[in-house]
Amino acid sequence: MRGAPLELRSPSAPDIVFEEQSASTDDVDRSVSLASTAAKASGWAACGPRDRAQVLHRWADLVDAHLEEIATLEALLGSRPYHEATARDVRVVGMALRLFAAYAETHESAVTATPHRQLSYTRDMPYGVVAAIAPWNFPLILSAWKFAPALAAGNAVVLKPSEMTPFSILRVAELGVEAGLPEGLFNILPGDGGTGQALVRHPGVDTVSFTGSTATGALVMAEAAAHGLKPVSLELGGKGAQLVFADADNLDHVADLIVRGITYNSGQVCFAGSRLIVQAPVRDKLLARIEQRMDRLVAGPTWQEVSLPPIISPAQLARIEQIVATALSQGAKLLRGGEPLADAERRCFFQPTILQSADVDNVAYREEIFGPVLLLDTFERFEEGIAKANHPDFGLAASVYTSNLNAALAAADQLDSGTIWINHWGRAADMTSPFGGVRRSGFGKDMGRAGYQKYLKTKSVWVERADLQ
Ligand code: NAD
Numbered sequence: 001m002r003g004a005p006l007e008l009r010s011p012s013a014p015d016i017v018f019e020e021q022s023a024s025t026d027d028v029d030r031s032v033s034l035a036s037t038a039a040k041a042s043g044w045a046a047c048g049p050r051d052r053a054q055v056l057h058r059w060a061d062l063v064d065a066h067l068e069e070i071a072t073l074e075a076l077l078g079s080r081p082y083h084e085a086t087a088r089d090v091r092v093v094g095m096a097l098r099l100f101a102a103y104a105e106t107h108e109s110a111v112t113a114t115p116h117r118q119l120s121y122t123r124d125m126p127y128g129v130v131a132a133i134a135p136w137n138f139p140l141i142l143s144a145w146k147f148a149p150a151l152a153a154g155n156a157v158v159l160k161p162s163e164m165t166p167f168s169i170l171r172v173a174e175l176g177v178e179a180g181l182p183e184g185l186f187n188i189l190p191g192d193g194g195t196g197q198a199l200v201r202h203p204g205v206d207t208v209s210f211t212g213s214t215a216t217g218a219l220v221m222a223e224a225a226a227h228g229l230k231p232v233s234l235e236l237g238g239k240g241a242q243l244v245f246a247d248a249d250n251l252d253h254v255a256d257l258i259v260r261g262i263t264y265n266s267g268q269v270c271f272a273g274s275r276l277i278v279q280a281p282v283r284d285k286l287l288a289r290i291e292q293r294m295d296r297l298v299a300g301p302t303w304q305e306v307s308l309p310p311i312i313s314p315a316q317l318a319r320i321e322q323i324v325a326t327a328l329s330q331g332a333k334l335l336r337g338g339e340p341l342a343d344a345e346r347r348c349f350f351q352p353t354i355l356q357s358a359d360v361d362n363v364a365y366r367e368e369i370f371g372p373v374l375l376l377d378t379f380e381r382f383e384e385g386i387a388k389a390n391h392p393d394f395g396l397a398a399s400v401y402t403s404n405l406n407a408a409l410a411a412a413d414q415l416d417s418g419t420i421w422i423n424h425w426g427r428a429a430d431m432t433s434p435f436g437g438v439r440r441s442g443f444g445k446d447m448g449r450a451g452y453q454k455y456l457k458t459k460s461v462w463v464e465r466a467d468l469q
Contacts, residue, residue: 032204035158038185039128044182053104056104059175073168083305096149118463121461122461125457129158129205130209132146133200135213137265139162145431156187203227205228207231233446235436240394241275241415247403248423260426263372275374275377287335290354336354354373356377395416396419397417399424401422417438418435
């Protein structure tokens with residue numbers, strides 16, 4: 001049986017079109033069975049972690065050596081500019097492989113506190129076959145956050161990239177085989193939501209690691225529960241707050257981070273700082289600085305050095321436009337932008353936009369927009385700022401800007417969010433810090449020790465010593 005037709009269209013040059021086919025349910029069957037056989041027959045799980053680490057290091061070196069080729073594939077179909085992909089996205093793949101190789105080599109289990117005639121220890125075992133499902137906004141980085149720890153922990157992986165951006169990860173997987181990864185252990189299944197659903201349902205899949213929208217995450221969780229009660233981890237959407245106190249140091253730097261927080265990748269970032277909540281005395285000074293910086297942004301295709309890359313598809317552009325129009329009809333005030341950027345070559349961009357007075361019932365406040373649209377609000381007192389920063393639904397990441405250490409630490413305690421940045425916005429390249437949300441932003445962590453441990457299941461072994469005769 002054939003899978004659904006797939007049209008891959010570059011948002012940077014809509015005339016570049018590839019016609020492909022989604023992986024069918026037969027392909028899903030074949031991949032899962034290959035992965036399951038490889039996990040058992042290759043000895044990958046049972047071999048010493050140092051042997052696995054050697055392969056992962058060789059793989060990381062090969063990825064680094066093919067930096068430009070992989071970055072080109074990343075920039076071809078998605079929104080990631082080539083200059084950013086070479087500086088960061090491709091490098092993150094190598095870094096993830098090396099970091100999780102180190103975690104595998106240094107991972108320890110426990111001997112528990114029993115009387116001497118008993119020995120109780122735990123052993124962390126790989127699950128078997130991990131289904132990893134990734135979105136389109138950072139195809140390489142978000143895939144690497146999953147396959148690197150899952151493979152390092154001794155699992156086989158079947159990864160379904162977004163139907164819009166499968167190319168770069170296919171090349172990375174080929175390099176894995178060249179590095180010595182047993183064949184069949186890591187499979188890529190390009191395809192749409194139907195392919196993803198068949199993968200989650202497959203009886204040979206032991207656990208599911210998903211990154212994508214909150215709505216799809218809920219479907220994945222329901223399917224995983226109905227088809228084998230598989231453990232799932234869900235990295236979902238966000239509605240990040242940027243909470244700026246009047247005593248924040250260096251408003252120029254704060255403005256840089258606020259603008260980066262909502263326009264990086266044209267706002268197509270799960271942890272985008274999409275809600276600016278600023279203490280009233282510095283509102284005007286900060287807003288002026290933000291506007292100056294937004295004026296300097298350059299829109300263009302991913303192969304130029306742009307700061308405002310394309311919106312991924314005409315459908316997503318129309319969605320952003322629609323949310324902004326509805327927000328205005330519901331009482332929000334437009335301070336700047338609000339329109340798609342015209343482009344003779346039919347490329348999709350959206351103007352950096354600021355909306356004010358979007359109250360809690362406003363669509364722009366409730367929905368993750370996934371575009372360069374910043375909501376502006378003000379506060380007077382600390383408690384009011386915290387109350388406004390805590391979103392009723394999402395809790396992925398939030399930033400706090402203040403020079404008062406006590407206020408910063410109190411805010412970090414009181415913000416209900418998986419990540420808090422103090423005087424900062426954005427993930428550093430360092431992957432030792434775990435990342436993941438709360439409430440409708442999901443559960444489970446990627447990266448850090450927690451992002452390794454989630455690919456292992458803990459077994460308790462109890463040994464009873466008999467008395468010597
Ligand atoms: P999406 O939910 O539409 O798709 C994500 C992936 O799920 C794709 O590969 C898609 O094909 C697949 N899919 C769709 N339907 C499925 C189903 N029924 N069963 C299984 N798989 C299915 O999301 P998107 O538009 O690709 O990505 C944007 C979203 O991802 C945003 O909401 C963003 O916030 C979120 N995201 C979250 C993080 C994080 O770390 N929390 C990181 C990046 C993106």
